[in-house]
Amino acid sequence: MQAFHQLVVLAEALVGEADAHDAATSLWLALHGRVSIRCAMPWFPMSDDTTYVRDQVDALTHWQARTGR
Numbered sequence: 001m002q003a004f005h006q007l008v009v010l011a012e013a014l015v016g017e018a019d020a021h022d023a024a025t026s027l028w029l030a031l032h033g034r035v036s037i038r039c040a041m042p043w044f045p046m047s048d049d050t051t052y053v054r055d056q057v058d059a060l061t062h063w064q065a066r067t068g069r
Contacts, residue, residue: 004028014061023060030056 007028012020034052037044046052 011060027056027060
């Protein structure tokens, strides 16, 4: 859980304290889902890791605009 806590701290810097846990949870689940799919279906076409992480962080930085908070 130390890694998740660090992610919450980083999310707080991007979206503010009130939304940090929700935003970090969203990113945490997205990253773990990618790993699960890669393990279960290695043939499934995916973008490269750098692009995927960049896109997820970009989505996180736009969290407030999407949630209206």
